[in-house]
Amino acid sequence: MENVIINFFKxxxxxxxxKSVVVATSTGVDSMVLLNLFLKLKKQYVLNVICAHVNHLKRTQxxxxxxxxxxxxxxxxxxxxIKRLNDIDDDENFQSEARNERYLFFDEIIKIENAEYLxxxxxxxxxxETIMMxxxxxxxxxxxxxxNPxxxxxxxxxxxPLLEILKETIVNYADKEEITYFEDETNYEDYYxxxxxxxxxxxxxxxxKDDANIKFKEFANNIKGAWKLVEEKVDxxxxxxxxxxxxxxxxxxxxLANDVFLQIEILFAVLKKYNLSKEAIKEIISLINSNKANIKSFIGNSFTFYKEYNNIIIKxxxxxxxxxHLVIDCVNxxxxxDNISVFCQSIECKNVLKSNEICYNINMLPVTLRSRKPGDKIKLTAGEKKVKDLLIDEKIGISKREKILILEDKNQKILAVIGLKKSFYLKEIKDCNIVLKINTGE
Known part of the structure; x- marks a missing residue:
C-alpha cells in the first residue's frame, strides 16, 4: 500500500x-490507514508528518x-x-459550518508548520457516492x-492519495497491519x-459490474475532458x-445570447464562492428572463440580485x-x-447650480432630507408627478431607487428629488441667500 502513496506523487x-504533510485524521479506518502509510514513508523520504484531528463533539465516543x-x-x-467544535449549532447548516471550521483549522496548521500538503x-x-449525489x-x-485528487x-x-483505492482494500489492509480505528455509527444511519x-x-x-469504480473513473475523466472545452467558452x-x-x-x-447550458456554467463560474445549488442557479436565470424591468431578490443569505432593465448586478x-432623515435648520x-452629508452655506445664489445643489432662503428653514416614501409627488413645470413615475421615465434602476433622496420644506412639500429633478416651488423663491450642497456618497 505504501506504493499507492509513492505512485500518486510520481x-x-x-x-x-x-516535505511537510498535514494528515486530516478522524480515527476512522480510511484516515488511520493514510496516517500509517505516511508514517511508513517518513524515514525513507525525510517527511514531517503532522496529524490534525477535529472533534465534532456529536457522538458519545x-x-x-x-x-x-x-x-x-x-x-x-x-x-x-486538536480542535473541538464547541460553538456550532446542531441544525441543517451543521455540516457546512463544520466543514468551514475544519478548513480554517487546517489552514492555520499549514501556516504554522509551513507545510506543502494537506x-x-x-x-x-x-x-x-459523490458522483451519484x-x-x-x-x-x-x-x-x-x-x-478532485x-x-x-x-x-x-x-x-x-487513496482516491482510486476501494474501501474494501483499505479495510483489509488495516486488518492485516493490525491498525486500530474507530467506527462512526452515524455511517450506518440511512437518514443521510x-x-x-x-x-x-x-x-x-x-x-x-465488479469493476464499477473503474467505470465511474472513466465517466469522471470524460466529464473533465468535456469541461475543458466548455471552460474555454465560459472564460x-x-x-x-x-x-x-x-x-x-x-x-x-x-x-441570454448564450445557450441555456452555457448560461448555467457561466453563473456557476462567476458565483463560485457562494457554493450555490443548481436550483439556485436556475432561479437566477428565471429572474433574468422575467418580463419585469426591475427586480431585487435575496439569494440565500449570500448576496442580493438586481435586474435593472438590461443590467444584471450581484452585490x-x-x-x-x-x-x-436629516433636518437642516441653520447655516454654515x-x-x-450614514454616508450622506449636507453643507448649508450662507451665500448669494445667482448662477445655475449642480443637480445636487439647492438654492434656498434662510428664513424658510428648516428643510428635511429623507428617503423616498410611497406616494411621494413633486410639482414640475408641466404639473404634479409621482416620484415613482419619474424614476420609471428616467429608467432609474432599483438599486439606485433605494438610494433616492427627497428634500422637503417645513410644510412637507417636495423641493427636489436629489440629483434628478428640482421642484417648480424652488423657482418661486426670491432672495435666495443659502445653498444646500448635498453629497450622496455616489
Whole structure:
C-alpha cells in the first residue's frame, strides 16, 4: 500500500522528499490507514508528518477517539493538533459550518508548520457516492466528475492519495497491519442521503459490474475532458462581458445570447464562492428572463440580485435600504447621516447650480432630507408627478431607487428629488441667500 502513496506523487509530478504533510485524521479506518502509510514513508523520504484531528463533539465516543489519537501521536513521535467544535449549532447548516471550521483549522496548521500538503483520506467508494449525489441533486458540469485528487488551496495542495483505492482494500489492509480505528455509527444511519447511496445504491452497482469504480473513473475523466472545452467558452464570456469588482455586473442581452447550458456554467463560474445549488442557479436565470424591468431578490443569505432593465448586478450581502432623515435648520453647518452629508452655506445664489445643489432662503428653514416614501409627488413645470413615475421615465434602476433622496420644506412639500429633478416651488423663491450642497456618497 505504501506504493499507492509513492505512485500518486510520481503520477502527479509532486515532490515527496523533505516535505511537510498535514494528515486530516478522524480515527476512522480510511484516515488511520493514510496516517500509517505516511508514517511508513517518513524515514525513507525525510517527511514531517503532522496529524490534525477535529472533534465534532456529536457522538458519545468522540472524546475516546480524541484520547486515542493523542496517545497514538505521542507514541509515534508525531506532532498533532486538536480542535473541538464547541460553538456550532446542531441544525441543517451543521455540516457546512463544520466543514468551514475544519478548513480554517487546517489552514492555520499549514501556516504554522509551513507545510506543502494537506492529505485527506477519500477513496474510490467516496468518489462514486459523490458522483451519484451530484447527479441526484444537480451540479455544474465539472461537479459531475466527482472529487478532485488534487486541489490548490491558498499556498498549499489538498491531496487525496487513496482516491482510486476501494474501501474494501483499505479495510483489509488495516486488518492485516493490525491498525486500530474507530467506527462512526452515524455511517450506518440511512437518514443521510450519502449513507443511503452507500448502503442501498452502490452495492447493487458492484453486483452488476465488479469493476464499477473503474467505470465511474472513466465517466469522471470524460466529464473533465468535456469541461475543458466548455471552460474555454465560459472564460471567453466572462473575460469579455462580465465586470467583477466590488459587484458582479453583466448585461441581460449578452447573457441570454448564450445557450441555456452555457448560461448555467457561466453563473456557476462567476458565483463560485457562494457554493450555490443548481436550483439556485436556475432561479437566477428565471429572474433574468422575467418580463419585469426591475427586480431585487435575496439569494440565500449570500448576496442580493438586481435586474435593472438590461443590467444584471450581484452585490455582496443582503442589501437593505438605508432610512435617511436629516433636518437642516441653520447655516454654515455640516449635517451627516450614514454616508450622506449636507453643507448649508450662507451665500448669494445667482448662477445655475449642480443637480445636487439647492438654492434656498434662510428664513424658510428648516428643510428635511429623507428617503423616498410611497406616494411621494413633486410639482414640475408641466404639473404634479409621482416620484415613482419619474424614476420609471428616467429608467432609474432599483438599486439606485433605494438610494433616492427627497428634500422637503417645513410644510412637507417636495423641493427636489436629489440629483434628478428640482421642484417648480424652488423657482418661486426670491432672495435666495443659502445653498444646500448635498453629497450622496455616489
Amino acid at each position: 503520477e502527479n509530478k509532486l515532490k515527496l522528499n523533505n 468522540s472524546m475516546e477517539e480524541e484520547k486515542y489519537i493523542v496517545s497514538f501521536c505521542e507514541k509515534n513521535n508525531i506532532k498533532y493538533y 492529505a485527506l483520506a477519500h477513496h474510490a467508494n467516496d468518489n462514486m 451530484r447527479i441526484l441533486r444537480g451540479s455544474n458540469l465539472l461537479g459531475y466528475s466527482g472529487i 488534487i486541489i490548490k488551496r491558498n499556498n498549499y495542495l489538498v491531496i487525496r 442521503t450519502r449513507n443511503k447511496i452507500r448502503h442501498e445504491v452502490i452495492p447493487p452497482i458492484f453486483a452488476i 471567453e464570456y466572462v473575460n469579455n462581458y462580465v465586470s467583477i469588482n466590488n459587484d458582479i455586473e453583466f448585461s441581460k442581452k449578452s447573457f 455582496e450581502g443582503l442589501i437593505e435600504p438605508t432610512n435617511i 453647518k455640516h449635517y451627516y447621516c
